[in-house]
Amino acid sequence: MRRQIPLMLVLVLGIFFFIQFFVPSRLSTNIYQVSLQWLILISAFAIVLAIGSLVNHHLLKIKRRREHWPYSYATLAGLVVMSLLGILGRFPGLGLLDEIYYRLYLFVQAPMDAAMFAILAFYMASASYRAFRARSKEALLLLVSGFFIMLGVIPLGALIWDRIPDIAEWIMMVPNMAAKRGILFGVGLGITATSLKIILGIERSWLGGGGK
Amino acid sequence: MKILEKMSSIDRRVIFLLVALAVIIPLVANIGLPSRPGKYTIEMYGFIDRLPAKSQPLLIDATYSPSMMPELQPMLKAILRHCFARKVRVMLMTLDPNGPALCEAALREVAPEYNAVYGEDYVFLGFKPGSSAVIMAIGENVRQAFPADNYGKPLSEFPMMADVRNYADIPLVVSIAGSAITQGWVIYAGTRYHASVGAGCTAVSTADYYPFLQSGQLVGLLNGMKGASEYEWLNQRNGYSTARREAGKGMDAVSIVHLLLMLFIVLGNIGYLAGRRAAQKQ
Secondary structure (H helix, E strand, C coil), X not given: CCCHHHHHHHXXXXXXXXXXXXXXXXXXXXXXXXXXXXXXXXXXXXHHHHHHHHHHHHHHHHHCCCCCCHHHHHHHHHHHHHHHHHHHCCCCCCHHHHHHHHHHHHHHHHHHHHHXXXXXXXXXXHHHHXXXXXXXXXXXXXXXXXXXXXXXXXXXXXXXXXXXXXXXXXXHHHHHHHHHHHHHHHHXXXXXXXXXXXXXCCCCHHHCHHHC | CHHHHHHHHCCHHHHHHHHHHHHHHHHHCCCCCCCCCCHHHHHHHHHHHCCCCCCCCEEEEEECCHXXXXXXXXXXXXXXXXXXXXXXXXXXXXXXXXXXHHHXXXXXXXXXXXXXXXXXXXEEEEECCCCHHHHHHHHHCHHHHCCECCCCCEHHHCHHHCCCCCHHHCCCEEEEECCCHHHHHHHHHHHHCCCCEEEEECHHHHHHHHHHHHCCCCCCEEEHHHHHHHHHHHHHHCCCCCCCCXXXXXXXXXXXXXXXXXHHHHHHHHHHHHHHHHHHHC
């Protein structure tokens, strides 16, 4: 029964909303609008789940004294402080807390986040030097295309030869797009097939337990 | 021959150091490489430039986190400057919980430059979870997705929102995103609700959006820092902005790093081919 109810809900609602798309009546539109609000509410619960999972993970880490457990205190403290500042700062008369939240985010969290991402540039430079080798004709073709794209997207490319941006544009607009279209068609058909399988109850892995 | 072979085994610390220098020097020194606006930047710019002043507001979705700030934040600021200079009204929103503070930072910097008034020239709708559900909800009624602005004030209290119900009243949706949410805007807002959609994305995801440009589902595309730099250049050329070209400076660093990477790849390949030839001789 625990599995049959969700399966039945998906079947009924899947078929209903498929038909609803083609029925422009007032009732049908109202149901659609209410369902959209429900969807937004359900999405908000995903954040609650994520916070619960994060707190559980770090409390367990502290309790069992796992490797680097003291850092979990920093994570939990950050979560509590930022949440309190963000929530309380919205109350009248407590605008200062909102300002502190804004500054902490912009001058502490944002630079840390951006710095972590920026480190990728160094690894990418090192990796492209080691891996981007003309080992075959195909690899050579990729190398030449990559060169034109890299030159085409920087102002220096046009200064070296004014046709380089056009060549880069052609690579993006013709060979790249041919491949992308193929992938998009494949993904589209895959989504349709998977959706049908879920609606009809053939695909059940979303219920958990490996589809058993 | 050994020198050639050694080219394929440069110490990675040397690479890291040179990359750091290639980023830092152009940011400190004022190189100012010229910009040549691309076709899709011009199309996006032209679309916004043709919108009449004080007309219905355009909707900007700034869905990105600080890791994408260097590419996307200058893009948001450049579009805001263009709109405020031309008195085109703006609704700003985000579908990323990291987004509100970044949007707020852009508005705090740009709005005073043009004396833009909150509620008359722009409204900040804030963050809403639900991604595609929010996009579809705006198609029904923007108040369904955002009953109030980011600060809790009902949308009905803003004069500029009086005649805005759904996408039919929004001349353009601009999705500035570091994720695949732009496809959601194309699919739901564009295809289902017939909204005009433009996009700004990170350079690494540009290739994904070319099919939508060719099919006309995107009115224009800003390609990473390059697109932002071109937009800044167009703003300055048309007298809409005198602000420092943030992305233009970043583009100088990107240009030098690209050249350095290409040099490394060439050296690596020379070393690889020399090594292969030596192995064949033996």
